[in-house]
Each structure stands twice: as structure tokens, then as C-alpha cells.
Amino acid sequence: MEDVKVDKTVDARGSFCPGPLMELIKAVKAQPVGAVIEVLSSDKGSANDIPVWAKKVGHELIYSDQVGDHWKIAIRKTK
Amino acid sequence: MDKRVVVLGGGVGGTMVANSLARSIPDEVRRGNVKITLLSNEEKHTYQPGFLFMALNEGRLEQFQRKEKTMLHPGVDLVLDNIVKIDRDGKRLIGEKGTVYPYDFLVISTGSFPDFDSVPGLAEGSYNFYTAEGAVKLREALANFRRGRILITIDVPHKCPAAPLEMTLMLDDYFRTRELRDQVDILYTYPIGRVHALQSIADWAQEEFESRDIKYETFFNLTEVNPQLKVATSLEGSEVQYDLLISVPAHKGAQVIRDSGFGDEQGFIPTDRHSLKMLGEDSIFVLGDATNLPISKAGSTAHYQADVVVQNLISELNGLPSTAMYDGKVFCFVESSMNQASYVEFNYTHPPQPAEPSKMLHWFKLAYNEVYWLSARGLL
Numbered sequence: 001m002e003d004v005k006v007d008k009t010v011d012a013r014g015s016f017c018p019g020p021l022m023e024l025i026k027a028v029k030a031q032p033v034g035a036v037i038e039v040l041s042s043d044k045g046s047a048n049d050i051p052v053w054a055k056k057v058g059h060e061l062i063y064s065d066q067v068g069d070h071w072k073i074a075i076r077k078t079k
Numbered sequence: 080m081d082k083r084v085v086v087l088g089g090g091v092g093g094t095m096v097a098n099s100l101a102r103s104i105p106d107e108v109r110r111g112n113v114k115i116t117l118l119s120n121e122e123k124h125t126y127q128p129g130f131l132f133m134a135l136n137e138g139r140l141e142q143f144q145r146k147e148k149t150m151l152h153p154g155v156d157l158v159l160d161n162i163v164k165i166d167r168d169g170k171r172l173i174g175e176k177g178t179v180y181p182y183d184f185l186v187i188s189t190g191s192f193p194d195f196d197s198v199p200g201l202a203e204g205s206y207n208f209y210t211a212e213g214a215v216k217l218r219e220a221l222a223n224f225r226r227g228r229i230l231i232t233i234d235v236p237h238k239c240p241a242a243p244l245e246m247t248l249m250l251d252d253y254f255r256t257r258e259l260r261d262q263v264d265i266l267y268t269y270p271i272g273r274v275h276a277l278q279s280i281a282d283w284a285q286e287e288f289e290s291r292d293i294k295y296e297t298f299f300n301l302t303e304v305n306p307q308l309k310v311a312t313s314l315e316g317s318e319v320q321y322d323l324l325i326s327v328p329a330h331k332g333a334q335v336i337r338d339s340g341f342g343d344e345q346g347f348i349p350t351d352r353h354s355l356k357m358l359g360e361d362s363i364f365v366l367g368d369a370t371n372l373p374i375s376k377a378g379s380t381a382h383y384q385a386d387v388v389v390q391n392l393i394s395e396l397n398g399l400p401s402t403a404m405y406d407g408k409v410f411c412f413v414e415s416s417m418n419q420a421s422y423v424e425f426n427y428t429h430p431p432q433p434a435e436p437s438k439m440l441h442w443f444k445l446a447y448n449e450v451y452w453l454s455a456r457g458l459l
Contacts, residue, residue: 014352014407014427015373017240017276023373025270025300026235029329030344045278052272056298056315 004062006074007035013042013070020046021053028059028077036062038074047071082113082396085172085182087162087335089119089147091455092188092367092381092388098457099389101154104396108154113396115154117147118172118180120161124150126451128378130214131242135253135417136222140211143448150455165339167360184362184392187348189333191238191368191376197329198234204306205326208246209238220323221253227322228264232301232311234329235270236345238368238376241423243267243327244275244284245414251291252416266319268299280413280423283433287415301326330376332369347371352427353404355388362395364388372407374427379410382454412444420444 010027012020020041027037039050051061054075062074086097097117107113129143148157160174165185172180193209195202206220207213229250233243247267254260267274267288273281274288274295288295300314304324311319331337332346341357342348349358350370357363366388367381374380384405391401407427413436414420420441425431434440453459 010373012373016425016430017375017409018235018373019271019276020373021271022235022276026329026345029235049272053298057300 004036004074006038007031009038009040011040012046013040015041015043019043021049024050024073024075025053028075031077033077033079036074036076038072040070040072042070044071046073050075081111082183083181084113084115084184084186084392084396085180086115086117086186086188087165087172088188088190088333088367088369089117089121089124089157090188090190090367090381091378092190092369092385093117093119093186094124094147094150094455095382095385095457096186096188096364096366096388096392097155098150098152098455099385100392101152102457103389103393105154107396114156116156116158116180117151118158118160118162119147120159122147122159124455125211126448127209128239128242129448130208130211131245131249131414132448133211133214134208134217134221134246135249136218137417138448140215145452150452152457162335163338165335165341167339167341167363170362182362184364184395186388186392187336187357187363187365187369188367188381189336189369191236191330191332191347193237193328194331195328197331198301198304200304200306201301201326201328204304204309205232205324205328207326207328208242209327217325221250224263224323225259226262228266228320229323229325230311230319230321231265231267231325231327232299233269233327234301236347236376237327237330239411240276240375240377241280241411241413244280246325247293248284248287248291248415249417251293252418256417265293266321267293267295268301268313268319269295269297270300272297277423277425277431277433279431280433283421330368336369343371352407354391354401355384355405356391356401364391374407375409375411377409377411378451380408383408383410412440412447414441414444416441 012023132138337346366384390403423431
């Protein structure tokens with residue numbers, strides 16, 4: 001996790017609506033191809049939702065880790 | 080020493096802050112120790128939830144608008160100007176004709192706006208109910224629509240996360256009432272892997288969709304509209320044919336925020352989630368859709384935030400630090416048909432549970448459409 005340069009971090013802790021995945025999609029749209037976008041989520045469902053969406057679109061999942069009371073999940077935008 | 084409080088934006092948040100502040104410190108305002116100015120670029124105040132009802136021919140624009148001047152406490156000075164720059168170093172705003180508005184405390188409530196250029200073909204190929212003009216056009220299109228597929232697409236970020244779902248459920252009822260439902264196919268799409276951001280709402284809505292023959296496709300992020308072929312394409316690789324496209328475009332922050340260079344990529348302002356101060360600024364508060372907070376862009380959000388901003392402004396005007404903390408509270412009615420509604424309430428730490436839909440909640444919502452004018456005046 002420490003070796004990857006994160007271009008944009010989205011703090012979506014405490015977000016029920018729109019929620020961490022929607023916040024991530026918003027951020028991904030504004031970043032160039034190749035950028036690494038990290039989302040912080042207090043919802044354990046994100047550890048499932050975000051990798052599923054990334055795989056469906058074709059973005060690369062860089063990491064998905066629980067850090068204390070929240071999750072840190074990062075993807076690289078591929079297209 | 081006299082203090083100037085400038086509120087930028089005449090929507091829900093700005094109007095409530097200006098009115099509540101004037102009501103809370105009447106003596107200081109009367110003596111001129113605190114001068115409250117509300118800057119707006121719109122003469123009329125619009126209750127935007129009305130657009131949903133307008134599109135379904137259940138209300139008209141006049142019902143959802145008032146002159147901003149009539150909404151304000153006598154202690155609030157309304158100035159109509161289009162602010163083109165916020166100069167934080169000089170603690171002043173610049174109007175489009177060069178007028179300068181100095182401030183000691185600034186409240187930014189500049190809202191969010193649908194970006195019809197965010198997807199190729201969207202402006203030409205879609206209808207919407209997120210602007211007054213869009214709602215009027217959609218009302219006419221729906222009134223004349225008798226057969227075919229209505230496609231609903233939703234982009235992020237957008238304001239009022241309940242509205243697209245409400246539109247879909249109400250459309251079903253609208254065409255059933257007109258005895259056209261068996262000729263009208265409704266296809267709802269959503270950006271993530273369920274039919275609404277909130278899991279509990281998604282579970283409830285999915286059952287409603289299935290029992291009412293509303294079709295849905297999840298993981299659908301719109302990338303292109305072909306108005307000639309009437310095809311919508313998603314990032315996830317889906318291509319959908321439609322006869323009438325109702326689209327909720329991605330929203331962006333106000334032009335003045337983007338031009339002043341301190342918003343994020345979409346023009347939303349980095350904001351402390353509890354104090355509602357702009358990050359790195361001690362004399363600027365931000366509320367409503369203008370913030371970058373990961374919560375619903377909705378009128379109720381601005382309403383609850385206004386209470387916190389006013390309390391903190393009063394503290395700061397009296398030389399005290401801000402102590403009021405916003406807890407992330409949001410409340411949303413959810414219309415489930417033309418005559419029933421539910422609601423949800425939640426904050427940063429408490430997830431929502433939708434209320435059982437009922438006719439009473441629907442009438443509550445219609446009553447709130449009128450009660451709103453008291454809320455905005457800071458009376459309720």
C-alpha cells in the first residue's frame with residue numbers, strides 16, 4: 001500500500017448516500033487515465049462493491065485494506 | 080467594531096442563514112453592529128423539488144417561486160449581482176460590473192448545477208426535470224407519450240438522490256392512471272450495483288420495481304447518447320435503445336467557485352464536515368450543495384447545516400470559537416406513487432430505515448411544499 005503514489009484521496013467515511021462507490025465514481029471521472037484514486041470508507045460493504053465495479057469497468061484494483069475502523073481501497077483508472 | 084456578514088447564494092442555505100442570523104441577533108442588526116448582506120444572481124427564489132411535480136403535470140412553476148426580496152427578514156440587505164470572483168486574500172467579492180463587496184465573514188451557498196455537456200449527445204438527446212425549463216419540456220413530452228420505452232439514466236454527482244427513483248415510481252402510476260402502462264416500457268438504470276445508493280431504499284425499491292413491472296439495469300454509467308439512433312451507451316459496455324430519455328446529468332459547482340480557483344475538479348469546495356468552515360479558512364463557511372462533503376445534495380442538508388452555520392457565526396461575531404458541529408443529518412421524503420410516500424432520516428453514524436409508505440406521508444410532502452416558504456424565512 002505504501003509503494004503506490006495516490007493521485008487523489010476521497011474521504012467518504014460516514015457516507016450513506018450517495019455512498020463511497022458513488023463518491024469514487026465521481027472522482028474517477030475527473031482524473032486522467034493512469035491516475036490512482038483512493039477512497040476511505042467506513043462501510044464494510046465497500047470492500048465488496050468497489051472491486052466488483054472496478055472489475056466490471058476494467059479498472060485495476062490496487063489495494064483494499066482495513067485500517068482501524070475503516071477501509072482504504074485504491075484503483076487505477078485504465079480507460 | 081462593526082462586522083460585515085456576506086451570504087453568497089439565494090437558495091435554501093443562503094436564505095435560511097441570512098434570515099436566521101437576522102432573527103437571532105436583532106439588536107446588533109438594528110444598531111448596525113452587524114450588517115448582513117445576501118448576494119444573489121436570481122430575483123426569484125425557486126423551490127426546486129417542485130420540478131418533479133411539474134414534470135408530471137401536478138403543479139406549475141408559479142406555485143414553486145417567490146420573489147427573494149419577499150422572503151427576507153427586514154434586517155437582511157438583498158443585492159442582486161452576479162459575483163464573478165471571490166478574493167479570499169482581500170476578503171472581498173467582485174460583481175460582474177466591478178462592484179466590490181468586502182466581508183468579515185463569508186457564507187458560501189452557491190449550489191450545484193446539472194452539466195448537460197458532461198456526456199456527448201446528452202443536451203440534444205435527453206429530457207430532464209432538474210431545471211424549470213426542463214420540467215416544462217418533459218411535461219409536454221410525457222403528456223404526448225403513448226407508446227414505447229422511457230429510459231432513465233443517472234450520473235454522479237447529482238442533487239436530490241431520491242428524485243430519480245421518485246420519478247420512476249411516479250411515472251409507473253402516471254401511465255397506469257392514463258391506462259397506457261401496458262404500452263409504455265420503463266427502464267431505470269443506476270451507476271452502482273443496486274437500484275439506489277442506500278441499501279435499505281434499494282431493497283425496498285427493487286421489490287416495488289419487480290411487482291410493478293419496472294425494468295432496471297445496475298452498473299450503468301452513461302458515456303454517450305446518440306440522439307439520431309436513440310441509443311444510450313454506458314461505461315460498463317451496455318447499449319440501450321430508447322424512445323424517450325430522462326437523464327439526471329452529473330452536477331458541478333457554481334461558475335464563480337470554479338473561476339475563483341478553490342473548488343475541486345468539479346467546483347465543489349473542500350469543507351470541514353463538522354464545523355462547515357472551508358478548509359484552511361477561518362472566516363468562510365460553506366453549506367448545501369456547494370460543499371465537497373460525501374453526503375446527499377438536498378434541501379434538508381442545507382437546512383440542518385444552516386442551523387450550525389448560524390450558531391457558529393454568532394459565536395465568531397462575539398469573539399468565541401465555533402463550537403456547533405454538523406452531524407451529517409439528512410431527511411428526505413420519497414414519493415412512491417402519485418398518492419403515497421415514504422421518508423428516510425440519517426446522519427454520519429446512523430444509517431436510514433425507510434418508513435412504510437402511506438397516503439399520510441404523501442400529504443405531508445405536499446404540505447411541506449407549502450410549509451417550505453416558512454422554513455426558508457427562518458420561521459420553522
